[in-house]
Amino acid sequence: MSDSILNVSRRGFLQGIVSTGALILSVRLVPEFLWAAETSAGSHADHAILHPSVFVGIDTDGTVHLVAHRSEMGTSSRTSVPLILADELDADWKRVKLEQAIGDPRYGDQDTDGSHSVRDGFATMREAGATARLMLTRAAAQKWEVPVSECESDLHVIVHRPSKRKAGYGELASAAAALPVPKKEELQFKPKSAWRYIGKGATSYDLVDLCTGKAGFGMDARLDGMVYASIEHPPVLGGKVKSYDDKAPLQVRGVTQTIPIKPFTPPHHFQPLGGVAVIADNTWAAFQGRKKLNVAWDNGANASYNSDQYKKELQETARKPGKVVRNIGDVDAAFAKGGRVMEAEYYIPHLAHATMEPPVALADYRDGKVTVWAPTQSPQAVQETIGEELGIPKENVTCHVTLLGGGFGRKSKPDYAAEAAILSKATGKPVKVVWSREDDIKFGYYHAVAAMYMKAALDEKGRPTAWLQRSVFPPIGSTFALNTTYGDAGELGLGWTDLPFDIPNHRAENGSAENHVRIGWFRSVANIYHAFAAQSFANELAHASGRDSVEYLLELIGPARIVDVKASAPENENYGASTKDYPLDTARMRRVVELAAEKAGWGKRKLSKGSGMGIAVHRSFLTYVATVVEVEVDDQGEVKIPAVHTAVDAGVVVNPEATRAQIEGAAVFGTSIVRSGAITAKGGVIEQSNFNDYPVARMNEAPYKISVYIVDSDAPPAGVGEPGVPPFAPAVCNAIFAATGKRIRELPLSKA
Amino acid sequence: MMHIKVNGVEHSFDGDPDLPLLWYLRDVLGLTGTKFGCGIALCGNCTVHQDGKAIRSCVTSVGATAGKEIITIEAISKGGLHPVQQKWIEYNVPQCGYCQSGQIMQAISLLKEKPKPSDEDIEGGMAGNICRCGTYQRIRAAIKAAAGENV
Numbered sequence: 001m002s003d004s005i006l007n008v009s010r011r012g013f014l015q016g017i018v019s020t021g022a023l024i025l026s027v028r029l030v031p032e033f034l035w036a037a038e039t040s041a042g043s044h045a046d047h048a049i050l051h052p053s054v055f056v057g058i059d060t061d062g063t064v065h066l067v068a069h070r071s072e073m074g075t076s077s078r079t080s081v082p083l084i085l086a087d088e089l090d091a092d093w094k095r096v097k098l099e100q101a102i103g104d105p106r107y108g109d110q111d112t113d114g115s116h117s118v119r120d121g122f123a124t125m126r127e128a129g130a131t132a133r134l135m136l137t138r139a140a141a142q143k144w145e146v147p148v149s150e151c152e153s154d155l156h157v158i159v160h161r162p163s164k165r166k167a168g169y170g171e172l173a174s175a176a177a178a179l180p181v182p183k184k185e186e187l188q189f190k191p192k193s194a195w196r197y198i199g200k201g202a203t204s205y206d207l208v209d210l211c212t213g214k215a216g217f218g219m220d221a222r223l224d225g226m227v228y229a230s231i232e233h234p235p236v237l238g239g240k241v242k243s244y245d246d247k248a249p250l251q252v253r254g255v256t257q258t259i260p261i262k263p264f265t266p267p268h269h270f271q272p273l274g275g276v277a278v279i280a281d282n283t284w285a286a287f288q289g290r291k292k293l294n295v296a297w298d299n300g301a302n303a304s305y306n307s308d309q310y311k312k313e314l315q316e317t318a319r320k321p322g323k324v325v326r327n328i329g330d331v332d333a334a335f336a337k338g339g340r341v342m343e344a345e346y347y348i349p350h351l352a353h354a355t356m357e358p359p360v361a362l363a364d365y366r367d368g369k370v371t372v373w374a375p376t377q378s379p380q381a382v383q384e385t386i387g388e389e390l391g392i393p394k395e396n397v398t399c400h401v402t403l404l405g406g407g408f409g410r411k412s413k414p415d416y417a418a419e420a421a422i423l424s425k426a427t428g429k430p431v432k433v434v435w436s437r438e439d440d441i442k443f444g445y446y447h448a449v450a451a452m453y454m455k456a457a458l459d460e461k462g463r464p465t466a467w468l469q470r471s472v473f474p475p476i477g478s479t480f481a482l483n484t485t486y487g488d489a490g491e492l493g494l495g496w497t498d499l500p501f502d503i504p505n506h507r508a509e510n511g512s513a514e515n516h517v518r519i520g521w522f523r524s525v526a527n528i529y530h531a532f533a534a535q536s537f538a539n540e541l542a543h544a545s546g547r548d549s550v551e552y553l554l555e556l557i558g559p560a561r562i563v564d565v566k567a568s569a570p571e572n573e574n575y576g577a578s579t580k581d582y583p584l585d586t587a588r589m590r591r592v593v594e595l596a597a598e599k600a601g602w603g604k605r606k607l608s609k610g611s612g613m614g615i616a617v618h619r620s621f622l623t624y625v626a627t628v629v630e631v632e633v634d635d636q637g638e639v640k641i642p643a644v645h646t647a648v649d650a651g652v653v654v655n656p657e658a659t660r661a662q663i664e665g666a667a668v669f670g671t672s673i674v675r676s677g678a679i680t681a682k683g684g685v686i687e688q689s690n691f692n693d694y695p696v697a698r699m700n701e702a703p704y705k706i707s708v709y710i711v712d713s714d715a716p717p718a719g720v721g722e723p724g725v726p727p728f729a730p731a732v733c734n735a736i737f738a739a740t741g742k743r744i745r746e747l748p749l750s751k752a
Numbered sequence: 753m754m755h756i757k758v759n760g761v762e763h764s765f766d767g768d769p770d771l772p773l774l775w776y777l778r779d780v781l782g783l784t785g786t787k788f789g790c791g792i793a794l795c796g797n798c799t800v801h802q803d804g805k806a807i808r809s810c811v812t813s814v815g816a817t818a819g820k821e822i823i824t825i826e827a828i829s830k831g832g833l834h835p836v837q838q839k840w841i842e843y844n845v846p847q848c849g850y851c852q853s854g855q856i857m858q859a860i861s862l863l864k865e866k867p868k869p870s871d872e873d874i875e876g877g878m879a880g881n882i883c884r885c886g887t888y889q890r891i892r893a894a895i896k897a898a899a900g901e902n903v
Contacts, residue, residue, distance in 0.1 A: 072848075074846075074847030074885045075847070076847075203844050204846065204849075206849065207841055207844065208833075209849075211837045211840045211845075211846065211849075211852060211856065212825065212826075213784070213785020213786070213824070213825035213853045214785065215849055217784075217787075219784070219787065222782065222784070254767075282779040283775050283778070283788070284771055285768075285771075287791070355850075356787070356789050356850040356851045356883070356885075357787070357850045358788075358789075403848070403850075405848050406850060434788070436791055437789065437790040437795075438791075657844060661844065661887070661890075662847075664889055664890070665885045665886035668883075668886025668888060669884075669886055690791075691882060692792075692794060696884055698881075698882060698888075699874070699875050699878045699881070699892070700876075702889070703889075706889055
């Protein structure tokens with residue numbers, strides 16, 4: 001933060017605009033959202049008269065320019081993070097103009113992932129807001145020649161308490177700008193009782209635009225003279241073009257040329273996959289031309305990848321001892337003592353993000369510089385990747401972040417933006433690369449397929465005396481380094497090395513698995529399969545012991561305490577947060593279980609035949625979520641979800657409405673995982689292609705009523721975009737068991 | 753030369769008559785409110801109105817729309833917001849928002865046919881429109897509210 005609190009000297013705004021010729025040309029065509037964003041010549045905040053931080057600028061007319069440095073993909077990050085600053089500044093949200101930051105290290109980490117935008121932004125935004133507020137307060141005191149201590153802010157004005165004199169922020173901006181920027185130690189933060197927006201929230205800054213077709217997504221970016229590209233990627237990861245014939249595509253009306261793109265150098269990282277691009281004067285012509293391309297491929301080693309065989313290998317690996325990643329007590333000795341031994345295996349296939357807006361980007365290469373408009377979760381990764389692909393400094397890449405039509409982790413990987421830049425350089429024109437739905441499904445960075453093996457020994461009361469858990473999955477690290485076959489501490493910390501069950505002998509292991517497709521982050525990542533195994537198995541033990549599921553779950557969690565995870569799993573990263581600020585607190589976990597159960601009427605309602613309730617709890621991204629799912633299963637085995645009750649403890653919640661929406665959405669996302677999601681490969685080629693063979697939940701399949709209960713908490717803010725997902729699948733499957741007696745150990749249901 | 757009427761304006765077009773309406777709207781006319789989601793009428797993101805009824809513009813050729821009235825999200829309301837859009841805002845429906853143009857166009861068409869839709873009517877009418885963010889519960893509530901129901 002201290003680096004970004006700078007009294008930035010005023011730069012020539014108009015001069016900056018003129019120097020970015022592409023922008024001037026595009027003003028007519030590019031939606032306002034895109035061109036009103038910051039340019040390489042600086043942001044509106046920079047050019048406001050008072051701009052004590054890169055995140056805020058105040059004009060003499062009182063307009064407050066706030067910079068949204070994280071991406072908007074539906075989680076409200078673009079609104080919620082600046083809202084924190086507005087609160088601490090005591091600014092009127094109606095007088096705030098948001099602008100989207102370009103990729104620039106001066107904003108620090110801009111990755112919108114890991115459910116950490118509010119968590120990271122909380123202190124930074126409050127500091128920036130308090131800094132500007134103090135400067136305005138001092139300017140007012142100086143103007144009135146009164147002590148600063150007699151002055152305070154009150155919604156966009158500074159008030160002199162004794163005399164009740166008032167001065168607006170705009171009126172004070174010039175005088176405040178002449179003052180030195182205060183040091184952090186001088187700042188006074190508003191107490192919780194004075195918060196205007198934190199805890200109350202605001203609807204999305206873009207809400208009206210989103211309902212009127214005016215919002216600017218990556219798919220909507222336009223520049224004069226641009227052409228469209230569709231790319232035939234190698235059908236197998238690592239495949240290469242042997243030869244191709246473009247006579248037929250070039251005869252398609254609108255198609256102008258074809259351009260080969262070189263294959264990546266392993267590891268694939270964020271490099272484009274390679275292939276052949278078809279360039280046309282509209283998207284459809286590019287699609288049509290591509291269908292007529294005749295490419296001969298050298299498929300390479302991954303052509304051996306068959307999901308059926310691979311599944312067996314994963315399951316066999318999971319049955320054998322793996323790398324110990326957490327150990328408490330002595331599991332082997334405890335198993336040797338006997339007791340009732342339970343074993344179970346679980347499996348979840350690869351999943352595709354299937355964002356409604358497929359990958360798309362518009363790039364304009366001129367004289368060694370690139371301007372790119374992309375729906376990206378990581379504009380700095382766009383700069384780096386394009387810089388590497390084109391052999392230019394990343395500083396020569398200006399990345400404008402458009403709205404994202406969904407992200408879920410897919411748009412953290414900027415391969416598609418690099419494709420647009422490569423093709424713009426090759427054609428000498430602005431190029432928009434548009435992935436079809438088939439491209440999106442067939443060439444993703446998939447959620448890892450995973451097999452889990454679980455074993456427990458129970459005493460006579462049904463309490464586990466020993467618990468062994470093993471997970472095997474191709475790791476995300478394989479995207480970045482060759483021969484990476486074990487999960488790293490980050491992935492294993494996602495619900496595996498931090499399971500807070502109160503069991504005297506506990507061991508977590510991880511087995512080796514090679515990747516044959518690109519593996520990437522997917523909303524809540526490894527928590528999905530880890531929670532599925534742990535929470536399903538916990539429920540199996542409850543039933544085996546003849547115990548109530550909620551009561552048993554609470555007993556497994558054990559008494560309220562802080563779990564010292566690092567004592568048994570030294571590499572656990574606690575989501576990059578300190579265990580002092582964000583300890584694993586079982587009191588909070590118990591509370592969400594109790595709250596969800598109470599709200600659902602657990603044990604108090606008589607359910608009809610074929611109906612059942614299931615519960616699961618999981619801590620991810622430092623947030624505690626328990627969910628009770630009610631299902632109805634008909635004679636054909638068709639599962640309906642009439643009700644979901646979810647309790648969330650995410651610490652201080654900035655935007656409760658957005659939080660509720662995220663938890664509702666997570667239930668639908670989870671429904672897709674349970675019902676139908678499966679990506680499989682044969683001969684290295686992905687077998688699915690569109691929503692017919694990779695279905696996602698529709699309205700008639702989604703939960704009918706999702707109720708969300710937010711725990712009032714003073715703990716520091718944690719994540720909300722992802723944590724709703726992990727407990728959902730096990731809660732549904734536990735409910736199906738309660739309704740039918742059928743235990744689901746493999747997803748999706750459509751394959752079971 | 754074809755004549756296509758979009759949002760009350762008549763355009764002449766001498767390109768490929770097989771060009772899907774979606775790409776004509778987006779790439780030729782610059783009406784980007786209508787979205788591309790799947791290209792084969794499975795997701796409903798591209799929904800527009802043809803003579804007042806919802807159609808999937810990704811599988812409707814420009815040639816087939818000659819003599820018909822096409823209305824897109826940009827012109828669904830003559831000044832201000834359509835009542836369905838107002839309910840969408842009131843119920844804070846969108847998350848990422850990419851699918852919502854299509855959802856709104858579908859909902860308006862549904863309400864024209866069934867002014868007081870039941871849950872089944874709503875599910876039947878809206879099941880063709882995918883929202884990956886999962887805003888279905890709010891969509892249902894907004895439709896009911898637009899139909900004058902207390903929700």
